[in-house]
Amino acid sequence: MSKLVQSIKEAIALSGLKDGMTVSFHHHLRNGDYVLNMVMEEIANLGIKELNVNASSLFDVHTPLLNHIENHVVTGLATDYIASGLGRAISMGVMEKPVQFRTHGGRPSDIALGRTPIDVAFIAAPTSDPMGNCSGKYGPSACGSLGYAFADAMYAKKVVVITDNLVPYPLQDWSISEDYVDYVVTVDAIGNPKGIVSGTTQITRDPVGLVMASHAAKVIEASGLLKDGFSFQTGAGGASLAAAKFLKEIMLEKGIQGSFGLGGITGYMVDMLKAGCFRSLMDVQCFDLKAVESIRSDARHQEISAMHYASPSSKSAVVDSLDVVILGATEIDTDFNVNVHTDSNGYIMGGSGGHSDTAAGAKLSMIIAPMFRARLPIVTDHVHCVSTPGQDIDVLVTQGGIAVNPRNAKLKEKLVGAGLPVLDIHELKEKTERITGKPQRLPKGDRVVAQVISRYGDLLDNIYNVPQKA
Amino acid sequence: MxxxxxxxxxxxxxxxxxxxxxxxxxxxxxxxxxxxxxxxxxxxxxxxxxxxxxxxxxxxxxxxxxxxxxxxxxxxxxxxxxxxxxxxxxxxxxxxxxxxxxxxxxxxxxxxxxxxxxxxxxxxxxxxxxxxxxxxxxxxxxxxxxxxxxxxxxxxxxxxxxxxxxxxxxxxxxxxxxxxxxxxxxxxxxxxxxxxxxxxxxxxxxxxxxxxxxxxxxxxxxxxxxxxxxxFSPSLKDITYAYEVVEAIAQAKAQGKGAISLHGKMIDAPIVARAERTIAMAEALGLGKEERHE
CATH class of the missing domain: 3.20.20.60 (Phosphoenolpyruvate-binding domains)
Known part of the structure; x- marks a missing residue:
């Protein structure tokens, strides 16, 4: 038998895709992805309408989706993250049906539980053999881990692998195996390597970012969690990476070896692995070239699926064993609810990703954010949108002080004891507003443009349209 | 400071x-x-x-x-x-x-x-x-x-x-x-x-x-x-020594002695003055207290 088909068009036809069905995509090619646009264009050309698109994340490279939305090719969107360009259009109300936002753990959970069935999954694969054994580790468009594609491959009714690096059967060291794959298509390029992974991710030089990072490392040290067996996740942002740098210095000085580093993995986490700070890395997504090289060559650096990473309906997930996670926020309110979906004016510019999964799982969930961005304070009375509930957040670290969630009185005691600048979140808000003033909010629209669905599958919050001036 | x-x-x-x-x-x-x-x-x-x-x-x-x-x-x-x-x-x-x-x-x-x-x-x-x-x-x-x-x-x-x-x-x-x-x-x-x-x-x-x-x-x-x-902060060693100096001097006074030695070295006025400056700075910085009492 042969699974190789001549074109995306043929694969779509063979998959039996019809009006009203659901197609899915992963986001490992990030802002360099060609596959979603190529597939959607073929679908539009075939005259198929009213599809649901379930994509683990959407980037601004996917802006052509707006045409398909206008033309009713796409009428439903489910995703974990939407970048600001596309997000702005959603906030202005281009879709009739609200977008469904899930988390990186909630998405595969809902797929596995049959809550969001997928008819056809299109899996961009940097390397595949003709039977569909495929991997992200090799090839000109290598992206490393294919963690977010596993649930799609395992549960979609039909699975199409799209690759630009077809190798003879069998591909060794596959990520997704042939037993899930129906068709394999080759194309000239599945993505632009420049947009897929970044070069070396730089640690911030911004003095304010460094102050926050230094506070963050000291909070972790004072929490008592930093000991042999320590596990850690941090983001790819400048201040988060700088926090990892300070943490690395403490771990090396004290001779602490952690158990694992988790998450979207950057070169900096790879350096920590090599320096002996961790026994292993568990990698659902690679952020840069160094991470891709490491997952390819270092057996201690393991690929994990999004289900293994964070699904609340898995028998267990790695986030449940996580000690500390450092997370960002566009806003946080005085109840510690965090918004990572919209900006301070209410426009969609992100999504939970693994935010609320790791916050729920980790023993210490830390938000690191400046007191204000441009003229807008980060601490507010009520966030525009609850992405992660305050009950899962332990501490907010800013350059102007550290606010501990009153639910975690023990942590507060430890941080005060360590001489860290701890203050009440209301005080921090007032301190910030003395500098910025209290901003007047833009009026909220009356139409729900997106629903934030918690990792457990229930509705957490609604995002409303941002009314446009006439 | x-x-x-x-x-x-x-x-x-x-x-x-x-x-x-x-x-x-x-x-x-x-x-x-x-x-x-x-x-x-x-x-x-x-x-x-x-x-x-x-x-x-x-x-x-x-x-x-x-x-x-x-x-x-x-x-x-x-x-x-x-x-x-x-x-x-x-x-x-x-x-x-x-x-x-x-x-x-x-x-x-x-x-x-x-x-x-x-x-x-x-x-x-x-x-x-x-x-x-x-x-x-x-x-x-x-x-x-x-x-x-x-x-x-x-x-x-x-x-x-x-x-x-x-x-x-x-x-x-x-x-x-x-x-x-x-x-x-x-x-x-x-x-x-x-x-x-x-x-x-x-x-x-x-x-x-x-x-x-x-x-x-x-x-x-x-x-x-x-x-x-x-x-420019005093080290824990400096702070510990400074407290020892001050305590030694207090003891010497209590015993009516004019001069006293600490670790085999005579303690004189400049050493006491330096110790007092170190303690003042350590106290202002909140340094050394816990470690000393451990």
Whole structure:
């Protein structure tokens, strides 16, 4: 038998895709992805309408989706993250049906539980053999881990692998195996390597970012969690990476070896692995070239699926064993609810990703954010949108002080004891507003443009349209 | 207590509003070299408003005004003195009369704005050969002078020599300033280490300055602040020894002894004075208490 088909068009036809069905995509090619646009264009050309698109994340490279939305090719969107360009259009109300936002753990959970069935999954694969054994580790468009594609491959009714690096059967060291794959298509390029992974991710030089990072490392040290067996996740942002740098210095000085580093993995986490700070890395997504090289060559650096990473309906997930996670926020309110979906004016510019999964799982969930961005304070009375509930957040670290969630009185005691600048979140808000003033909010629209669905599958919050001036 | 003093450009709002978060014991709002002539007025207003609206509790404010050979210095003082900076840093101070001229004008502004006379200190910046040679007379010319500050970049230009990382060329100026300041009973601060990427170099340079007797050190990079604070803080060993000295002296007094030895070494008045300074600083910094009682 042969699974190789001549074109995306043929694969779509063979998959039996019809009006009203659901197609899915992963986001490992990030802002360099060609596959979603190529597939959607073929679908539009075939005259198929009213599809649901379930994509683990959407980037601004996917802006052509707006045409398909206008033309009713796409009428439903489910995703974990939407970048600001596309997000702005959603906030202005281009879709009739609200977008469904899930988390990186909630998405595969809902797929596995049959809550969001997928008819056809299109899996961009940097390397595949003709039977569909495929991997992200090799090839000109290598992206490393294919963690977010596993649930799609395992549960979609039909699975199409799209690759630009077809190798003879069998591909060794596959990520997704042939037993899930129906068709394999080759194309000239599945993505632009420049947009897929970044070069070396730089640690911030911004003095304010460094102050926050230094506070963050000291909070972790004072929490008592930093000991042999320590596990850690941090983001790819400048201040988060700088926090990892300070943490690395403490771990090396004290001779602490952690158990694992988790998450979207950057070169900096790879350096920590090599320096002996961790026994292993568990990698659902690679952020840069160094991470891709490491997952390819270092057996201690393991690929994990999004289900293994964070699904609340898995028998267990790695986030449940996580000690500390450092997370960002566009806003946080005085109840510690965090918004990572919209900006301070209410426009969609992100999504939970693994935010609320790791916050729920980790023993210490830390938000690191400046007191204000441009003229807008980060601490507010009520966030525009609850992405992660305050009950899962332990501490907010800013350059102007550290606010501990009153639910975690023990942590507060430890941080005060360590001489860290701890203050009440209301005080921090007032301190910030003395500098910025209290901003007047833009009026909220009356139409729900997106629903934030918690990792457990229930509705957490609604995002409303941002009314446009006439 | 000023271990670290961080220069912040007076025309950079983002740095100014975050100035009190960067860990320095004092910030220096710079109206002089960091600000081009076209921006002097804008920076002056920005610095004034920062002082007016921002809460700098826990962090002293120093303003570097323009030198007295420019047309700006009086306007600088008019703008900032009403907001009570801790010190005015006077660049290119060459003689006591330079400092006294500014002292007199500061007194006028204090009188005009209802501030207590002499409440705002003056810190002459010694950065010319003339200034180095006149260091003691500058340091002792007025009660308003609270400290001397060495500026090596301009000084080496004046000396017609190259500024190096090792700093041999400023060795004389450093020791001369320390002696002059101590003779006058004022503090003395070392020049910034200017290679912001050399993390080891700044430790070495700051440690050397401390060994010479400097009170603290200035910095042009927030990244150097923590290192400078560490170098100029007493170590746990110093603190422990200081408490031992004080306890030994107390015991000697109780036993009616005039002199006493500790670890085989005689304890004399200078050692006691140093121990008391160390304890005062450790207490101000909240250092060493828990460790000592463990």
């Amino acid at each position: 000023r271990r670290s003093m961080l220069f912040l450009p007076g025309n950079n709002p983002n740095m100014l509003i975050n100035g009190n978060c960067l860990g320095a014991d004092a910030v220096i709002f710079d109206l002089e070299d960091a600000v081009s002539p076209a921006e002097k007025d804008a920076a002056r207003i920005l610095v004034r408003n920062t002082m007016r609206y921002m809460d700098f509790r826990g962090c002293e404010i120093i303003v570097r005004i323009n030198s007295i050979d420019t047309p700006y210095w009086k306007a600088d003082l008019d703008a900032v003195l009403p907001y009570k900076p801790n010190l005015i840093l006077l660049p290119k101070t060459g003689t006591a009369s330079d400092a006294l001229g500014v002292d007199a004008y500061m007194a006028q502004v204090e009188a005009r704005t209802g501030l207590e006379q002499g409440s705002i200190g003056l810190m002459p910046l010694i950065e010319t050969a003339m200034g180095v040679e006149n260091a003691f007379s500058i340091a002792s010319c007025s009660k308003r002078v609270k400290a001397l500050f060495l500026g090596a970049e301009d000084l080496t230009a004046d000396l017609q020599c190259k500024r190096t990382k090792e700093g041999r060329e400023i060795e004389y100026a450093r020791t001369r300033l320390v002696v002059a300041a101590r003779a006058a009973g004022v503090d003395v601060y070392d020049t910034p280490f200017t290679d912001v990427n050399d993390d080891e170099g700044v430790v070495k340079d700051a440690s050397y300055a401390k060994a010479l007797g400097f009170t603290g050190k200035a910095s042009i990079s927030p990244r150097h602040v923590e290192v400078i604070n560490q170098v």
